[in-house]
Structure formats: structure tokens, C-alpha cells
Amino acid sequence: MPVEPVPTHDARLAVSTVIFALRRDEASGLPSLWIPLVRRTRDPYLDDWALPGGWLPDDEELSDAAARTLGETTGLAPKYLEQLYTFGALGRSPGGRVVSVVYWALVQSDEAERATTDENVRWCAADALGRLAFDHNRIVEYALWRLRTKMEYARIAHAFLGDTFTLAQLREVHEAVLQRRLDPANFRRTMEASGTLVDTGERLSGTPHRPPKLYRYDASIDLADAGPLARTRALGNGAHPDRGETDPILPHPRMRA
Amino acid sequence: MPVEPVPTHDARLAVSTVIFALRRDEASGLPSLWIPLVRRTRDPYLDDWALPGGWLPDDEELSDAAARTLGETTGLAPKYLEQLYTFGALGRSPGGRVVSVVYWALVQSDEAERATTDENVRWCAADALGRLAFDHNRIVEYALWRLRTKMEYARIAHAFLGDTFTLAQLREVHEAVLQRRLDPANFRRTMEASGTLVDTGERLSGTPHRPPKLYRYDASIDLADAGPLARTRALGNGAHPDRGETDPILPHPRMRA
DNA sequence: CCAAAAGTGTTACACCTACACCCATGT
């Protein structure tokens, strides 16, 4: 057995969060993904932009730390929060090793429109950030990939919306994240088949055409596929890690005997 | 901006690994999943069984630490290694906070047959471990779920086998992990369609029936779906994190416009 | 009435499943 001495000078532990919201482009009218960044106020990468985060307090849960820094920078509460990955490469932070447990979060987009924006917080289009501090470009790239991948098999799109929404709004979210148009008819059937949509009986009026039904999201269905860690924290809607790699990954059966 | 003081008393950082091998049951002849455990030699949970791991050295990469403890307990090198999740709940370790970055690994099964087994290392059937130290039962449960989920969409089964293998051997791996029989004919076509199998031209002789072809795994195909972190470390075959929670996740297109 | 989006129906096609059947080798 190897000896197991208590370390005298551990790597430092940080928590960061990639926060996604949907923002409507003024010109095209189409929504796209935006994330908030904070300006560095001290030496490594001073004045550069970085992901919200900070050192992990001794007495705070990892996900709580992620949600707290999210609130401190945006003034919002996450509607979806999930651990992304832990980055701990030796060279990633000049001047002392830092291991960062990174979360990703979705926030309600209409709330995000009127979110905090001061000198040191800036919202950027997720696919056109500048050069970020540390390895944060890589982290955002991975978070984007996870969001897009997971959107194809999990029901998380509603986290960008309010309590009730129309199918067109839900489809618009999918289209913005996946960056391609979806067939309204097939999208409707796919969502209805998932069993997670509840017809509220209400309709949205004031549109210049036939008023669409308003739906509500039903969380009780999804949990089966979310894996053994899903039951952990409730968090309003769904807060589960991955399928992995989710991968996922749970669509079809397979060739059986 | 919140203050950002350097912490005086961080949580301690550990790395653990869930190591999977396939072991053939003497009675039934069918292979099933086994994992090595180490006996605790100090106070929290003294003499209980736990996952291999240890404190993260200041100058070692996370994945290297996982691979090293794997080697120290089994004498083997991983054929597949991927970060699983980071566990950092406040109460998970009595007497001081510990944040564990957990990896999962696959090792070649015939090598594992003759692996280290002393007083303090024991191999157990993955679905019939006793009560483990800390939250390690939960961790193994999650790792098992990830392995089974990922086996359905990613090509990782070959990591349990040698350099060359027959389709029947590969199918046996899938059957053992997924715990159900697969149709040999359909399994063959699915694997051939994946494009990751290379016919070596050789055949396995000595069987009491028609000699099956020997195949080799071709890594160059898979990397497309593995996500932005895949290019990181080469590690013989594939070492990529997730699709996440992958998950996944990448089988089908979707309703297009 | 017209435009436009909501919502329904239908067909073509891809893929998975199940199972029948032939092939090649050791005993």
C-alpha cells in the first residue's frame, strides 16, 4: 500500500459556470446563445474576460457555489444546472495550480434581457467571444457542444422559457441552439410523444393569426433516463449530470436475441 | 465585484478510479463485470473496502493520477480512461472536506485475470459489492450506468479485448455489459456499418467449428463524435470525456426543415 | 377575403428486429 500523507500544499479548488441565455438579434430577429463574462480584476489575465466563478468556500456545496456566482454576476437563478467537467491541467493557470470544477447553466431568457450589466459584466454571443482568460475558450467550446448534444435527446429547452410556452416558442429554442430549422409538424409530434408537455387549456391571444395552445413542462416523466445521480438536488426543474456522455443516449433498444 | 482572497484552508483534492474488467464466471461460463477494491488502512472507514485512489499530487495531471493508482492496485495499464464526475458533497468524508475527481477505466480482461491480488486488493462483481467506504457505492453505481449507457452508442467494447478479436468476442463483451443477448447477425452488421472494424485477414483457428475472422479496431473514425475535449490525450486507444452525458447521443438526425 | 401561423394527415424511406438459411471447420 502506498503511504497516504495529508498534503501540505494542495492545488487550489475553484468553481466556474458557463451560463447560457437566448437573446434575440435586433437585425435578424432570430434568437441565439449568449453568455455572461466577468472582467478579471487581478493579476493573472488582469482586465481580460473570464467565466464567472471563484474559490470554493469550505462550507459550500459545489453546485451551490456555481449557482451563487451565477446569481452574483447575472442577478438570476438558474433554471437548469449541471456539472460539466473538471479542468485541472498543470499549466492552465500561471502561478500555482488551480483545479476548476465547471458547471453549465440555463437561465430564463426574458429575465436575462434585463440582467445585470455593469462595467465588469458583459454578455457575448457564445460563438463569437474574444480571447478569454485561462483555458476558458476551451471550456465554453465544450459546454456548447454538451448543450447542443444534450438538446437532441433530453428535454431541457423549456429552461430558457417561462412557466408556460407555445410549441412555436419551444421550437424556436431548439432551432437557435441546434442552428437549423425544424419542421413544425414533426416537432409537434416529437414533443407530444415525449409525454413531458401538459396542455394548460389556455391559449396565447394577440397574435396576428390563430392563437396557439400554451403548454407547461412536466418534470415527472424525464427522471427515468437521467441516471443514478438525478435524484440528488431538485432545483425547480431538472438538475442531473449527463447521461453522459451522456451521452446518451437513450433513444433506441438494440438488436435483441 | 466580490473579493477573491486566496483560501487559507481549502478542501482537499483526491482522485479515485472505478476500474472495470470482464471476468468469466466458473459456473455459468458467462463473463461479467468486476472491479478491484482496496482495503482502507487508516481511520475513516478503517478496514472497509474502497475505490483505488489517493490525494492529488501537486505536479501530476488528473488523468495521470488516475492511471497511476490504477497501475498501483492492479499492475495494469488502462485501455480506456475517462473522467466520470467530481464528488464534493459536504458530508461525504468524516473529518474534513474532500473533493474527489473520479475517473472510470476499462482494462484488458485476460490481463486482469492474472492481476495483483494481495491481502489489501480484492476483485468483486460490480453488481454485488458489499458496503463500501465513503460514498463509493453511489460512485460505482453511476460509473456502471455510464458504462452501460455509453456502450450503446460509443465503440469502447474493444478496450476489454486484445489487439485483435473476433466478432463473437466483441459481442460477448456487449452482452456482458448490457446484460442481455444480442442477435449475432444484426450485431455483425451494426459493427461493420460503424466503420471502426478492420479485417486483419487472419482467422482464429482451433475452434471446433468454422474459424472466425480476426478484426482490429480503427480509432481514426470515432473521434468525430467524441466532442471538443477528445483530441486531448491520445492514450493508446480512445480517451475522451463523455458526450456527456452523452451522452450520446449521436445516433440520429432530427426533423429537418 | 387574405395572409400567416396553428395544427392534421399521408407517404416514402431508413433502420432495426427477427428469423430462415447456407458455409466451413473439428471431431
Next chain:
DNA sequence: ACATGGGTGTAGGTGTAACACTTTTGG
């Protein structure tokens, strides 16, 4: 020769993609 697993062929079911079509509102 024959038993056994290797390997190929093929019909039926399931689900998605594409698109035509009807419905319902505001202007």
C-alpha cells in the same frame, strides 16, 4: 457425417423526414 458457431439474405415493424392540406385568428 454431423454438430456448432460463422456468416448472409430477407421480410415485417417502427419511427423520422418531407410535404400537402385544413383550421383559425387578425387585419
